[in-house]
Amino acid sequence: MTATPVISAPARSQAAPRPATRRRPRWYRVRRHLTGHAFLLGTVVCFAFFAWYPMVKEILMSFQRTRRGVTSWVGWDNYERIWNDPAFGPAWRNTLLFTGLALVLGYAVPFVIAVVLNEFRHAQGYLRVLVYLPVILPPAAGLLLFKYLYSPGPDGILNYLFSAVGLPQSQFVQSPSTTIVSLVIASTWLNMGGAVLIYLASLQGISGDLYEAAEIEGAGILRRVWHVTIPQTRLILSLMFLLQVVATMQFFIEPLILAGGNGVEDSATGLVYLMYQHAFKLADLNGAAALGVMLMLVLLVFSALYVWLSPKQED
Amino acid sequence: MSVRRYRKVAALALVASVGLTLAACSKSADQAGKVTITVDCPPLKTDNGGKSLEQWNKDVATFEAANSGITIKTISVGAQCDNPPDFTARLQGGTQADVFYGYMTDLQQVLDANAAEDLTPYIKDTIPNWDSILDNIKAPFIDGGKTYAIGYNGYTMGLVYNKTLFSQAGLDPNKPPATWQDVATSAKAIASKVPGVAGYSEYSAGNTGGWHFTASLFSRGSAPVSADGKKANVNTPEAKAVLENLKAMRFGDNSVGTKQLQTWPDLLTAAAAGKVGMYLGAPDSITAIVNTFKGKYSDWAMAPMPGDGGAAKGALGGGAGYFIKKGSTPDQIRAGLKWVAFEDLTPGSGQFNYVFQKSANLPVGLPQPLIWKPGSAAQKQDDDLKKANSTLNLADYSLYTGSPVKAVAEPANAQAIYAILDGPMGAVLTDPNANVDALLADAQAKIQKVLDDANKK
Numbered sequence: 001m002t003a004t005p006v007i008s009a010p011a012r013s014q015a016a017p018r019p020a021t022r023r024r025p026r027w028y029r030v031r032r033h034l035t036g037h038a039f040l041l042g043t044v045v046c047f048a049f050f051a052w053y054p055m056v057k058e059i060l061m062s063f064q065r066t067r068r069g070v071t072s073w074v075g076w077d078n079y080e081r082i083w084n085d086p087a088f089g090p091a092w093r094n095t096l097l098f099t100g101l102a103l104v105l106g107y108a109v110p111f112v113i114a115v116v117l118n119e120f121r122h123a124q125g126y127l128r129v130l131v132y133l134p135v136i137l138p139p140a141a142g143l144l145l146f147k148y149l150y151s152p153g154p155d156g157i158l159n160y161l162f163s164a165v166g167l168p169q170s171q172f173v174q175s176p177s178t179t180i181v182s183l184v185i186a187s188t189w190l191n192m193g194g195a196v197l198i199y200l201a202s203l204q205g206i207s208g209d210l211y212e213a214a215e216i217e218g219a220g221i222l223r224r225v226w227h228v229t230i231p232q233t234r235l236i237l238s239l240m241f242l243l244q245v246v247a248t249m250q251f252f253i254e255p256l257i258l259a260g261g262n263g264v265e266d267s268a269t270g271l272v273y274l275m276y277q278h279a280f281k282l283a284d285l286n287g288a289a290a291l292g293v294m295l296m297l298v299l300l301v302f303s304a305l306y307v308w309l310s311p312k313q314e315d
Numbered sequence: 316m317s318v319r320r321y322r323k324v325a326a327l328a329l330v331a332s333v334g335l336t337l338a339a340c341s342k343s344a345d346q347a348g349k350v351t352i353t354v355d356c357p358p359l360k361t362d363n364g365g366k367s368l369e370q371w372n373k374d375v376a377t378f379e380a381a382n383s384g385i386t387i388k389t390i391s392v393g394a395q396c397d398n399p400p401d402f403t404a405r406l407q408g409g410t411q412a413d414v415f416y417g418y419m420t421d422l423q424q425v426l427d428a429n430a431a432e433d434l435t436p437y438i439k440d441t442i443p444n445w446d447s448i449l450d451n452i453k454a455p456f457i458d459g460g461k462t463y464a465i466g467y468n469g470y471t472m473g474l475v476y477n478k479t480l481f482s483q484a485g486l487d488p489n490k491p492p493a494t495w496q497d498v499a500t501s502a503k504a505i506a507s508k509v510p511g512v513a514g515y516s517e518y519s520a521g522n523t524g525g526w527h528f529t530a531s532l533f534s535r536g537s538a539p540v541s542a543d544g545k546k547a548n549v550n551t552p553e554a555k556a557v558l559e560n561l562k563a564m565r566f567g568d569n570s571v572g573t574k575q576l577q578t579w580p581d582l583l584t585a586a587a588a589g590k591v592g593m594y595l596g597a598p599d600s601i602t603a604i605v606n607t608f609k610g611k612y613s614d615w616a617m618a619p620m621p622g623d624g625g626a627a628k629g630a631l632g633g634g635a636g637y638f639i640k641k642g643s644t645p646d647q648i649r650a651g652l653k654w655v656a657f658e659d660l661t662p663g664s665g666q667f668n669y670v671f672q673k674s675a676n677l678p679v680g681l682p683q684p685l686i687w688k689p690g691s692a693a694q695k696q697d698d699d700l701k702k703a704n705s706t707l708n709l710a711d712y713s714l715y716t717g718s719p720v721k722a723v724a725e726p727a728n729a730q731a732i733y734a735i736l737d738g739p740m741g742a743v744l745t746d747p748n749a750n751v752d753a754l755l756a757d758a759q760a761k762i763q764k765v766l767d768d769a770n771k772k
Contacts, residue, residue, distance in 0.1 A: 069429025081768060086735075086761045153573030155511070174575055174745040260520020260576035262734075264741045280400035281522060282731050283424035285407055 055296070061289035078290035082278070085287075090266040091274040094180055095249055098270060101184040102248040107241060110192040114199030115225060128197065135193035143257040146186040150258065173259040176267035183254040183268060191247075195240060202236040203229065242306040246299050252276065271295050350646040351386040354637075354654060355412035356396040362606055366675040371658075374665055378657050385650045397579075399522075399730065406430050413640045414651040417464060419455035419633050420729045426458060431638040432648055433461045441652035444660050447691035451722055456636050465652065467659035467666070468684040469634035470597035471722045472530050473715045474498070474618040480592045484508040491593075491618035491714065495534075495560055498593060498621050502570035505592035513572030514592040516585065517561060517744065521578035524740035525733025526725075527595055529631060531557040533723045534620045536628035539736065539762065540726045545770060547762035549736070550755045556623065558751045562743040575744040584608050595620070597633075598683040598712070605678070612678055616711035619718045632722030634684070660686075662696040669704035680707035682716045731765045 030037065065074045082088060117127055134142060149157045150172035159169045172182045210228045219227060230237070252272040255261055259268035261277070269277075271291065279288035358367035375387045390412045395401035402421065405411045406428045417425060425431045438445055442465065452466035478488035484505040492498040502514025518524045529539050537553035540546070564571045572590075574581070583603055585591050587610030594600075598617060604610035620627035637659070639651045658665035669679045680701060687694030726732060739754040 067427050069427065084764065086757075086764070151574060155573075171745060176746075260578055260737075260741070262520065262737060262741075264576070264745050265738050276400070277734060279407075280403040281734060283403050283406075283427065 058289045058292050058296075061286050062293045065286050074286075078286045079294075082287050082290045082294070085274070085278075087262070087266050087269050087274055087277075088291075091269045091271050094267070094269055095251070095271045097180050098184055098187075098251050099245060099248045101181060102187060102251075103241070103244060105184055106188045106192060106195070106248065107244050109188060110195035111199050111237070113192070114196050114203055115229060117196070117200055118203045128200065131196045132193035134190050137190070139190055139253050140257060142190045143186060143254060146182075146189075147258060150182055150186075173268065174264060176264050179259060179263045179267040183251070183258060186258060187248070187251060187254050195244075198236065198240065199233065202233045206232045238306065238309060242302060245302050249295065249299060349384045349386070350644070350650045351388060352414055352643075352647050352650050352654070353388045353390050353412040354414040354651070355390045355392055356416040357389045357391055359391070359394060363675055363677060367677075370668065370671050370675070374658055374668075378654060381657075382650070382653060385653070387654060411638075411640055413643055413647055414637050414654060415640060416635060417638050418635050419466065420725050422456055422458060422463060423727065425463065425638055430641050431463045432641055432643055433463060434465065434639060434648065434652065435460075435462045437645070437648050437652055438462060438465075441649055442656040442660060444656070444662075444693045447688050447693035448660070448686055449688050451632065451724065452634060452636075452686045455634075455724060456638075464636035464638040465655050465660070466634055466636040467655065467686065468636070469632065469686050469722075470599060470683050471620075471630040471632045471685065471720065472595055472597055473620050473630065473720075474593055475586075475596040475600060476593040476616055476618065477586070477589065477591065477614050478616050478711070479614045480505050480509055480512060480589065484514075484592070488616065491616070492621055493618070493626070494624055495531075495556075495621050496624065499560060499564055499568065499570070502564055502592060503568040506568070506570035506572075509592075512590050512592060513585070514568075514570035515564060516571060516577065516582050516591040516594045517740070518577050518579070518582060519740040519744050520576040520737055522730055522733040522737060523578050525736030526631075526729075528554075528557060528736040528740050529725065529729075529733065530595055530620070533629035533631050534627040534720075535623045538723070538726065539732055540766065544727050545766060547759045547766060549762060550759040553623075554755055555751055558739055558743045558749075558754065561740070562747075562749060562751065565744050566747040571744065576741055580608075586610065589614070598681040598715075602678065602681065612707060617682070617715040619715055620720050626718070627720045629723035630720040631725065633725055634686075662693055663700055667697055667700065669700050673704045673706055676706070678707050680705040680709050680712070682712050728765055728769050731769075732762055735761045735765070 024032075062078055063073055063075065064071050065077065113131060117124060117131070120127060151157065151159070152169075152171045152174050153159065154163065154169065156172075158172070162169055170178055173179050206228065210232070211224055214224045214228050250272045251270050255263060255268035255270060255273050256276075261273055262269045272295070275288045275291045275295070278284040278291065357371045360368055362368065371389070375389065379385060379387060392401065392405070395405075396416050399418070399421075402411075402417065403424060405415075406425065409430070411430065448466065449469065452469045453462065456462055456464035456466055474491060476488075476491050481488040481491070481501070484501075485508065486501055486504055492501045498515055505512055505514035518527050532538055532549075532553055535553040535556065537548065537551055539549050539554075541548050561571070565575075572585075574585075577585075582591065582594060583600060586594060587604045587608030589610075601612065601615045601617070604615065605612055620630040622628060637651070637655045639648050643651065661667065663669075666684070671677075672679050687697055735758050739749075739751075739758050742749040742754055743751065
């Protein structure tokens with residue numbers, strides 16, 4: 001038996017030196033990759049027209065004022081005006097409150113539902129459809145249903161149920177103290193289907209061996225969730241957290257349909273509704289642009305935070 | 316075909332298609348002697364089973380036959396003509412029609428957007444009945460002596476009431492309330508005797524609450540802004556009376572229903588369902604109740620605006636007109652004005668075609684639009700045609716038309732002021748502990764900021 005000859009790769013230092021090549025001219029490189037560039041073109045043009053240009057335009061507009069068809073630079077005037085708008089403070093307060101509550105409800109509830117659904121061995125498909133159904137409903141139609149549910153007075157559906165079980169009646173969106181909670185509940189019901197499906201997909205990607213090992217080690221369901229489920233879905237959880245913050249800070253249709261836009265004494269006014277009000281009800285596009293830039297900066301911080309955190313989680 | 320050649324052909328095709336697309340999107344130049352104009356806000360397809368739109372199209376054909384060389388293209392923007400935010404969006408995007416509809420309160424934003432042509436030099440030659448139109452219909456569209464739109468629709472607000480509910484509550488439908496005190500008494504009677512009905516209903520959201528707050532102030536001889544437009548004027552006894560009255564009706568008499576934060580469609584939907592005894596509105600709100608919300612004309616009647624202990628001192632007046640888009644050629648401007656004159660300012664034609672309206676079972680006889688000068692030839696002709704074709708019981712409107720209240724125009728920066736006044740309206744209709752003094756002091760400060768900013772110009 002002869003020994004298998006071992007062919008060893010030459011050490012890097014022993015490799016023949018690569019002949020020095022002249023860098024090709026730019027036009028050659030562009031032509032060589034023309035097809036690739038052409039494929040990229042559609043995306044770049046779309047982003048440029050529909051995302052980057054409007055962003056730049058918004059920033060420019062926030063420092064301008066158009067009157068009688070003449071646009072002039074006004075420095076920080078629009079920001080000052082928006083800052084002094086009486087609805088500015090309530091709009092930030094409501095937005096933060098809505099975002100906070102939406103995180104508690106809209107972030108945790110879908111995850112819990114996904115975990116529970118994942119435990120089902122039968123009828124999971126039907127349950128997924130049931131959970132996802134509200135997403136199919138147009139938001140305006142879904143919110144009109146809540147308008148009936150939230151109808152104040154004894155004829156409202158929820159109030160009727162409340163009285164049947166001896167609970168006090170509520171004014172829902174007609175009372176400043178319950179407006180935001182009511183809006184968040186409606187919003188969560190309408191939107192959680194998508195989040196549940198994403199969580200469920202992520203959960204189903206976790207190897208059964210890990211749960212089996214945890215069970216052998218004597219872990220109960222809560223410990224399994226804490227030590228297996230959450231670490232295994234951390235990337236999705238952090239992504240959904242960011243998306244949730246970005247989406248909920250821009251809530252708009254809920255106050256528009258359920259609370260007439262502003263609610264009682266600005267109890268429903270969110271930042272995006274205030275922006276809409278300035279742009280399209282008060283014909284103050286420059287003020288709306290200033291507010292838009294403020295919101296964009298805040299959301300940029302969250303996005304940067306996510307980008308900063310992501311590699312660590314991949315580690 | 317080689318790859319290289321294929322790429323060249325593909326690149327040429329791309330450039331050509333982009334070029335052709337851009338060419339197709341750009342405004343086509345009219346041939347000599349021919350002019351094409353786009354006009355927005357025709358009747359909706361759903362109005363009266365499509366009969367109104369059909370008649371509009373017939374009007375277009377008649378007009379084009381009588382004016383060779385002019386082509387009218389109708390642009391439907393759905394119900395958005397009644398939705399101010401959509402109007403603003405179109406205006407800012409420059410996508411409005413060549414002849415575009417706007418409210419009397421829109422002139423400022425149209426001028427700021429540099430969106431309309433000065434029509435002054437063209438009016439005399441194109442609108443035969445111009446001198447018969449009321450000055451208060453023209454004035455809201457004039458700035459610096461220049462006319463930027465042709466007003467064709469005008470209204471003053473009054474008290475709209477449901478005769479059937481009045482009868483059910485034991486009230487005389489021929490003697491509607493004349494004062495705010497009477498309104499409260501009648502509302503209480505209706506709400507207590509007809510279960511599930513609001514005796515009186517009021518807006519408080521989407522700027523409509525502020526609109527009606529202003530109307531109520533006008534009726535009491537006050538206004539939300541000083542005459543020179545520089546000082547806020549809502550921390551007043553009149554404003555306090557408006558809010559205290561509503562609060563007492565909501566939480567004392569329980570006569571205005573529990574559903575608040577209502578906007579225009581909310582209230583009119585409830586009214587069409589027979590759930591509202593009275594509300595403030597113009598005659599065309601009754602048309603909307605019937606056409607859009609499927610109510611019945613026979614239920615409704617109108618009385619003059621209520622006053623404080625006596626006749627009202629003023630009634631909020633408003634209306635709409637047609638602007639012509641900036642950049643239109645002189646021929647397009649003339650064509651647009653001729654169309655407006657034909658469709659909206661000629662007795663017997665377009666909006667005054669009572670023969671068609673009667674044949675289509677539409678109401679004839681509503682006291683609107685109020686645009687003709689009393690005693691003018693156009694007014695006489697219009698009145699005669701209206702009487703000859705009337706389909707309504709004119710007695711239902713005789714109190715409103717027989718005791719006209721002075722029309723008061725909406726203030727400058729109306730929408731910003733209305734947005735602020737929604738707040739106090741919503742508060743007194745939803746919070747039994749609402750502090751009226753504090754609400755008014757707050758609104759006063761907020762309106763003052765709006766005025767200070769507007770007057771910075």
